[in-house]
Amino acid sequence: MKSLKWVVISFTVAALLAVIVSGSWILTESALQATSGEAFCSTCHSMTPFAETYAADVHGGNNPKGLAAACADCHLPHDSESGYLIAKMKTGLYDLWAETLTLFKEPDWLANLERRAQFVYDSGCASCHSRLAEAQGQTEAGQFAHRAYFEGGTMKCVTCHDRVGHAGLRDRLASGTASPDGDDAEAGNEETSQ
Numbered sequence: 570m571k572s573l574k575w576v577v578i579s580f581t582v583a584a585l586l587a588v589i590v591s592g593s594w595i596l597t598e599s600a601l602q603a604t605s606g607e608a609f610c611s612t613c614h615s616m617t618p619f620a621e622t623y624a625a626d627v628h629g630g631n632n633p634k635g636l637a638a639a640c641a642d643c644h645l646p647h648d649s650e651s652g653y654l655i656a657k658m659k660t661g662l663y664d665l666w667a668e669t670l671t672l673f674k675e676p677d678w679l680a681n682l683e684r685r686a687q688f689v690y691d692s693g694c695a696s697c698h699s700r701l702a703e704a705q706g707q708t709e710a711g712q713f714a715h716r717a718y719f720e721g722g723t724m725k726c727v728t729c730h731d732r733v734g735h736a737g738l739r740d741r742l743a744s745g746t747a748s749p750d751g752d753d754a755e756a757g758n759e760e761t762s763q
Contacts, residue, residue: 585696604661605641613668615675618742622735631736638697643734649694679742689734694726 603609607629611620623629623640631636645656651661667676681688688705695701702719 601657604657605645606639610640612665617758618678618738619735622741626734626736628734637732638693643689644698645693646690647696656733679739682731682742682756685727686730689725689727691726695751697729 574608607620610616625631626636628643641657645660646652701707701715707715712728716728732739
């Protein structure tokens, strides 16, 4: 009788642990997915030009197949799961701090473009462009440039592909407009997430 009691208790504890672990995993994965795309990332006013130029870019789905990369696909490292989670937490906390505590002090986004290698990760590029090393469909110049990259050079993908991900972003930031039709940033475009 005593042994049956321990079997029931052990089974109940194991079942509860399985439910808790599974539930935590599902909730974590759901939260990661919900906070990794344009709809979430563009909720802050300062991201308006980025969301709109992303939607106009091939990486934002403006391509014949309609395939789109999520913000986190490019702007978080994909070398390891733990590195991804740590970077996501640090970036998320920093962005929350910057949006709430800098009291509307707009960053110099144009100057930040020069530091793009700090915000775009080659591991993200490689997760979609995994066959790049095979040089299929590339020009000779493209093959030559990518060969240098794969042979261990210090260049990053965005060293050469400096306008990737956000069509016309540099021009938008230089003009100071928040929407493609030239509205001023303070006008408050209501349709920033698509």
